[in-house]
Amino acid sequence: MRIFGDPTRMKALMTRVGMKAGEAIESGMLTRQIERAQRRVEQHNFDARKQLLEYDDVANDQRRVIYQQRTDLMGAEDVAEAIKGIREDVVAQLVDQYIPAGAPEEQWDAKGLGQAIERDFGPTLPIVEWAAAEEAGEGQGLRDKIVAGLEQAYAQKEANVGPQVMRYIEKEITLRTLDQHWREHLAAMDYMRQGIYLRSYAQKNPKQEYKREAFELFSGMLDRIKFDTVTTVSKIQVRSQAEIEREELERQQRLARALQAQHADAVSPIQASPGTDAAGAPGPAPGNVMEMEPRGVPEAAAPFVRAIPKVGRNEPCPCGSGRKYKHCHGTLQQASG
Numbered sequence: 001m002r003i004f005g006d007p008t009r010m011k012a013l014m015t016r017v018g019m020k021a022g023e024a025i026e027s028g029m030l031t032r033q034i035e036r037a038q039r040r041v042e043q044h045n046f047d048a049r050k051q052l053l054e055y056d057d058v059a060n061d062q063r064r065v066i067y068q069q070r071t072d073l074m075g076a077e078d079v080a081e082a083i084k085g086i087r088e089d090v091v092a093q094l095v096d097q098y099i100p101a102g103a104p105e106e107q108w109d110a111k112g113l114g115q116a117i118e119r120d121f122g123p124t125l126p127i128v129e130w131a132a133a134e135e136a137g138e139g140q141g142l143r144d145k146i147v148a149g150l151e152q153a154y155a156q157k158e159a160n161v162g163p164q165v166m167r168y169i170e171k172e173i174t175l176r177t178l179d180q181h182w183r184e185h186l187a188a189m190d191y192m193r194q195g196i197y198l199r200s201y202a203q204k205n206p207k208q209e210y211k212r213e214a215f216e217l218f219s220g221m222l223d224r225i226k227f228d229t230v231t232t233v234s235k236i237q238v239r240s241q242a243e244i245e246r247e248e249l250e251r252q253q254r255l256a257r258a259l260q261a262q263h264a265d266a267v268s269p270i271q272a273s274p275g276t277d278a279a280g281a282p283g284p285a286p287g288n289v290m291e292m293e294p295r296g297v298p299e300a301a302a303p304f305v306r307a308i309p310k311v312g313r314n315e316p317c318p319c320g321s322g323r324k325y326k327h328c329h330g331t332l333q334q335a336s337g
Contacts, residue, residue: 054207055193058214059186065218066182070175079170083233086226088147093223094120095143099131117146120227121234123153154234161238170233177229185221189214251321258319258329 073079098113114127125146134142158166192213199209239247311318317328324330 055210058211059189062185062214062218066178070178073171073175073178076171078167079174080167082174083170083230084151086230087150087234088143090120090227090230091117091146091150092143093227095146099134099142117150120231121150121153123149125149150234157238165238169236169238173232173236174229177225177232181221181225181228185217188217192217254319254321255329258317258321262318262329 076082094113094116098109098116100107108131110128110131113131114125117127118124127142127146130142130145193210196206196210196213199206311325311330313324313326313330315325317323317325317330319329321328
């Protein structure tokens with residue numbers, strides 16, 4: 001009643017008829033005012049639900065597309081052809097970015113294109129030489145050479161790890177990339193919807209602006225999915241079980257050699273032979289260790305000098321593992337202590 005009714009008029013009317021708190025409302029005029037306010041509340045709630053459904057329809061259309069793609073991926077046993085097509089699309093976008101079609105050679109950035117290909121795909125290709133031999137045009141010849149070079153490097157990787165392993169990796173990476181970007185896209189859509197009504201202050205329809213920007217976000221998400229999928233598959237390094245075992249054996253051997261070197265150099269004075277002091281001079285017999293000189297001050301023990309410098313906890317371990325000392329041999333020393 002305070003929002004959708006006329007509170008001033010209702011208060012004056014209830015005061016005039018002499019109604020008190022807790023009494024049943026029998027006045028027809030008051031009843032009609034309450035019914036009118038109730039209809040306004042229901043109309044407001046209906047409009048709110050209607051707008052919410054219109055916004056949700058945009059997300060539902062995109063959700064159907066993504067779910068269909070995910071269902072196709074889950075049912076497919078081989079996505080190699082899809083990866084190949086995505087690779088061609090991504091390479092074409094990179095070439096158009098650094099070497100625009102129809103642009104003069106002065107505006108070409110062949111070096112930047114080569115660096116981008118090496119950064120995103122891994123192989124080092126002679127892009128500068130290929131671009132120098134390319135004539136001004138659409139750059140289709142350069143795209144074909146780059147795609148052929150990337151496919152050759154990818155085929156070599158597949159031959160090393162096996163076709164079955166690569167098929168599994170391709171499918172797994174594609175699904176994970178799709179799910180990750182879809183979650184991020186939904187969060188971006190929710191964030192955009194919270195402030196889209198502000199567009200009405202600029203004389204723009206918030207619903208139309210929401211649909212337009214949602215389409216742009218969705219298109220950008222699809223491009224990122226393609227790019228991240230093909231670059232991750234191209235750069236991933238797959239190691240065989242034999243390589244893992246060999247690297248583990250080499251690591252254990254380096255650790256054993258470092259421990260032996262450390263234990264051989266770090267000799268303590270308390271390890272001196274019986275009958276000699278820390279400096280190696282003759283000392284008291286083992287039976288007279290507790291005897292003290294009757295006069296004078298006993299000679300001070302020789303200071304301990306480390307054979308190797310002390311290693312800090314956060315410094316690199318001297319064994320050459322590349323890890324911090326506290327995470328390598330420092331852990332072994334703490335355990336033994």
